[in-house]
Amino acid sequence: xxxxxxxxxxxxxxxxxxxxxxxxxxxxxxxxxxxxxxxxxxxxxxxxxxxxxxxxxxxxxxxxxxxxxxxxxxxxxxxxxxxxxxxxxxxxxxxxxxxxxxxxxxxxxxxxxxxxxxxxxxxxxxxxxxxxxxxxxxxxxxxxxxxxxxxxxxxxxxxxxxxxxxxxxxxxxxxxxxxxxxxxxxxxxxxxxxxxxxxxxxxxxxxxxxxxxxxxxxxxxxxxxxxxxxxxxxxxxxxxxxxxxxxxxxxxxxxxxxxxxxxxxxxxxxxxxxxxxxxxxxxxxxxxxxxxxxxxxxxxxxxxxxxxxxxxxxxxxxxxxxxxxxxxxxxxxxxxxxxxxxxxxxxxxxxxxxxxxxxxxxxxxxxxxxxxxxxxxxxxxxxxx
Amino acid sequence: xxxxxxxxxxxxxxxxxxxxxxxxxxxxxxxxxxxxxxxxxxxxxxxxxxxxxxxxxxxxxxxxxxxxxxxxxxxxxxxxxxxxxxxxxxxxxxxxxxxxxxxxxxxxxxxxxxxxxxxxxxxxxxxxxxxxxxxxxxxxxxxxxxxxxxxxxxxxxxxxxxxxxxxxxxxxxxxxxxxxxxxxxxxxxxxxxxxxxxxxxxxxxxxxxxxxxxxxxxxxxxxxxxxxxxxxxxxxxxxxxxxxxxxxxxxxxxxxxxxxxxxxxxxxxxxxxxxxxxxxxxxxxxxxxxxxxxxxxxxxxxxxxxxxxxxxxxxxxxxxxxxxxxxxxxxxxxxxxxxxxxxxxxxxxxxxxxxxxxxxxxxxxxxxxxxxxxxxxxxxxxxxxxxxxxxxxxxxxxxxxxxxxxxxxxxxxxxxxxxxxxxxxxxxxxxxxxx
Numbered sequence: 001x002x003x004x005x006x007x008x009x010x011x012x013x014x015x016x017x018x019x020x021x022x023x024x025x026x027x028x029x030x031x032x033x034x035x036x037x038x039x040x041x042x043x044x045x046x047x048x049x050x051x052x053x054x055x056x057x058x059x060x061x062x063x064x065x066x067x068x069x070x071x072x073x074x075x076x077x078x079x080x081x082x083x084x085x086x087x088x089x090x091x092x093x094x095x096x097x098x099x100x101x102x103x104x105x106x107x108x109x110x111x112x113x114x115x116x117x118x119x120x121x122x123x124x125x126x127x128x129x130x131x132x133x134x135x136x137x138x139x140x141x142x143x144x145x146x147x148x149x150x151x152x153x154x155x156x157x158x159x160x161x162x163x164x165x166x167x168x169x170x171x172x173x174x175x176x177x178x179x180x181x182x183x184x185x186x187x188x189x190x191x192x193x194x195x196x197x198x199x200x201x202x203x204x205x206x207x208x209x210x211x212x213x214x215x216x217x218x219x220x221x222x223x224x225x226x227x228x229x230x231x232x233x234x235x236x237x238x239x240x241x242x243x244x245x246x247x248x249x250x251x252x253x254x255x256x257x258x259x260x261x262x263x264x265x266x267x268x269x270x271x272x273x274x275x276x277x278x279x280x281x282x283x284x285x286x287x288x289x290x291x292x293x294x295x296x297x298x299x300x301x302x303x304x305x306x307x308x309x310x311x312x313x314x315x316x317x318x319x320x321x322x323x324x325x326x327x328x329x330x331x332x333x334x335x336x337x338x339x340x341x342x343x344x345x346x347x348x349x350x351x352x353x354x355x356x357x358x359x360x361x362x363x364x365x366x367x368x369x370x371x372x373x374x375x376x377x378x379x380x381x382x383x384x385x
Numbered sequence: 386x387x388x389x390x391x392x393x394x395x396x397x398x399x400x401x402x403x404x405x406x407x408x409x410x411x412x413x414x415x416x417x418x419x420x421x422x423x424x425x426x427x428x429x430x431x432x433x434x435x436x437x438x439x440x441x442x443x444x445x446x447x448x449x450x451x452x453x454x455x456x457x458x459x460x461x462x463x464x465x466x467x468x469x470x471x472x473x474x475x476x477x478x479x480x481x482x483x484x485x486x487x488x489x490x491x492x493x494x495x496x497x498x499x500x501x502x503x504x505x506x507x508x509x510x511x512x513x514x515x516x517x518x519x520x521x522x523x524x525x526x527x528x529x530x531x532x533x534x535x536x537x538x539x540x541x542x543x544x545x546x547x548x549x550x551x552x553x554x555x556x557x558x559x560x561x562x563x564x565x566x567x568x569x570x571x572x573x574x575x576x577x578x579x580x581x582x583x584x585x586x587x588x589x590x591x592x593x594x595x596x597x598x599x600x601x602x603x604x605x606x607x608x609x610x611x612x613x614x615x616x617x618x619x620x621x622x623x624x625x626x627x628x629x630x631x632x633x634x635x636x637x638x639x640x641x642x643x644x645x646x647x648x649x650x651x652x653x654x655x656x657x658x659x660x661x662x663x664x665x666x667x668x669x670x671x672x673x674x675x676x677x678x679x680x681x682x683x684x685x686x687x688x689x690x691x692x693x694x695x696x697x698x699x700x701x702x703x704x705x706x707x708x709x710x711x712x713x714x715x716x717x718x719x720x721x722x723x724x725x726x727x728x729x730x731x732x733x734x735x736x737x738x739x740x741x742x743x744x745x746x747x748x749x750x751x752x753x754x755x756x757x758x759x760x761x762x763x764x765x766x767x768x769x770x771x772x773x774x775x776x777x778x779x780x781x782x783x784x785x786x787x788x789x790x791x792x793x794x795x796x797x798x799x800x801x802x803x804x805x806x807x808x809x810x811x812x813x814x815x816x817x818x819x820x
Contacts, residue, residue, distance in 0.1 A: 073758065077750065107507050108508070108750055111751055114534070114721040118721060118755075128534040130531055132529045133527075134527055139547060139551050139554065140529055304512060337508040340466055341467065343464070347462050348462070
């Protein structure tokens with residue numbers, strides 16, 4: 001696409017395409033560079049290490065299509081992300097990945113990585129990285145660093161290239177450039193409610209998780225440029241809300257659309273395919289391995305699969321306040337057990353702080369839109385009162 | 386005619402023994418609520434008593450009292466998809482905070498925690514502890530058991546060192562919480578000695594289940610795991626000794642667990658604690674007996690600790706190192722091949738197994754994932770039938786008596802059909818050479 005001359009609509013269409021067809025970009029990149037593609041699952045895989053090895057990291061997201069083949073192997077009471085990932089693997093849709101790298105982001109992913117190749121001959125080797133969840137414990141922090149160093153060696157072996165500190169520092173710079181542009185985009189979204197639909201924002205971030213970072217950066221720069229004249233238009237008068245959740249997958253488009261079709265406008269988010277992906281910058285003033293390590297243990301968003309003393313409700317309450325939002329919508333993926341506990345704690349805090357909050361549970365193969373719309377209408381009406 | 390169940394008599398001592406134990410804990414000023422493997426052996430020496438939350442929930446479920454607490458919690462934000470041990474506990478906590486004494490039996494009342502300790506072995510423990518820490522405003526300590534995706538001995542040793550460091554930190558944390566000045570090493574040594582003794586008896590008890598017909602049921606065995614988990618003292622060791630002696634006597638006299646043992650079953654997974662008696666009677670009705678399994682006792686088999694501290698994983702000179710090495714098995718969700726070897730191969734090959742039942746607990750997803758692959762692998766490797774039974778450890782909503790009976794009946798009929806087929810083939814081979 002001609003990035004320099006495209007319109008906003010054309011650019012948003014390009015983001016949507018990149019977000020939904022990651023294999024195309026990955027295969028094109030492979031053909032151009034001859035490099036390897038690493039499919040990654042888990043929130044905390046240190047991507048710059050892969051990038052610095054001259055390989056392309058692609059975050060494996062769930063697909064919209066119904067789960068079929070995986071049903072023979074994965075129970076219906078496993079989360080939609082797990083079921084979709086297995087389904088994609090069984091249908092051969094992950095063939096573009098030369099290797100898979102799973103981070104122990106939850107015990108199910110831990111199990112899955114090892115078991116998947118037993119019933120799916122289309123899966124190539126699965127690598128692991130175990131990052132202890134105890135972010136504030138020194139012993140665990142040391143262990144995490146050791147694992148990251150081990151991973152660096154393994155990635156060097158896969159790529160056939162050494163990962164120099166210089167290359168890693170350069171990769172970190174690329175990642176930070178992307179993150180800063182996304183942060184700028186979110187600043188614009190907070191300042192001009194409704195300037196972009198939530199689904200478009202989701203596509204912008206998802207594309208950045210799948211495609212080469214350098215290409216994504218070019219698209220982002222153009223997007224921010226194209227939003228300049230949009231700022232002069234009247235902002236949305238709908239009720240501003242924050243959306244949190246969908247912690248390993250894309251928040252379903254219908255949920256985002258329904259929120260914005262029933263009286264709300266999303267002014268900020270704490271979604272995996274959202275601010276959680278980019279809100280922790282790498283510290284460029286310290287050694288690159290230390291920067292990667294620091295980004296893990298000093299993450300901005302609390303994660304239910306990690307352990308920190310803070311109450312996640314406080315973090316989200318601050319987000320609501322900073323975005324001038326009137327309430328929060330919590331999207332919990334059915335059967336994400338860690339998130340259930342996180343929700344329970346946050347919910348009690350919202351009650352204490354009197355922050356209007358609504359829970360939306362999502363399931364991969366089900367989209368009860370009618371019910372959701374009615375509930376959302378009720379939620380927004382109650383906030384108007 | 387259906388078999389009758391001849392339960393190990395020693396097991397009737399568990400309840401009074403536990404009551405006595407919990408009463409003896411009352412003199413501690415500092416109570417730790419624990420979930421998962423939480424370094425229990427360190428607690429008493431640091432002046433802390435331990436309340437094991439899963440055991441408490443299992444006890445409530447066993448007393449057929451789980452549902453009101455589950456419902457109470459669910460009406461107040463507890464998700465139905467959480468581990469049912471946690472659902473019962475949180476429901477009970479919320480009911481107590483709301484002073485709903487009308488719905489809480491005296492036996493189940495809680496002594497609020499002064500601290501919470503959890504072992505990170507599943508998606509629940511760590512977050513459950515966090516929730517309790519937030520509710521009661523008490524400090525929380527998490528023990529992390531690393532995922533041993535590489536079973537190389539050096540890697541295991543490094544992982545054990547990591548656990549050891551955490552246990553040392555836990556010791557300090559406990560002392561800080563209790564206000565006790567010095568750790569009582571002798572208490573720890575005594576507890577570890579008791580653990581070693583218990584381990585020896587439990588191993589022997591497990592081994593004797595190989596006898597055909599079996600002198601006890603694996604249900605007797607699993608039902609008796611609480612003293613080993615919660616008490617870890619001389620009284621608990623004596624209990625297992627008595628259990629073992631009863632087994633030896635039974636082997637000597639040819640006394641069997643059920644009157645007509647025709648099917649020997651392996652059970653994989655935890656148990657629906659609220660249906661343990663039902664299962665025992667149901668199986669006996671069809672002359673079937675559970676003789677092996679990997680819950681409650683699996684930590685003693687093929688443990689990585691045995692590789693690091695031969696022969697049995699105990700190091701009484703350096704008890705914390707021994708605890709750390711045992712901790713390597715704490716992450717029960719280990720890799721797939723290890724799981725197959727330790728939980729299936731050794732059980733099926735050593736216990737004359739006719740069929741396998743895999744329990745897939747609805748609210749314990751790590752146990753459930755790969756059940757179907759393991760089931761198929763049992764059939765392919767050993768030619769014995771296997772079923773996956775969808776149930777739960779403590780939530781009665783996920784158990785259907787009639788369906789369970791039908792499935793178990795079908796399983797046993799499959800065993801019969803395969804036996805007949807085998808006999809027919811053997812007869813045909815004989816005919817070929819019958820000149």
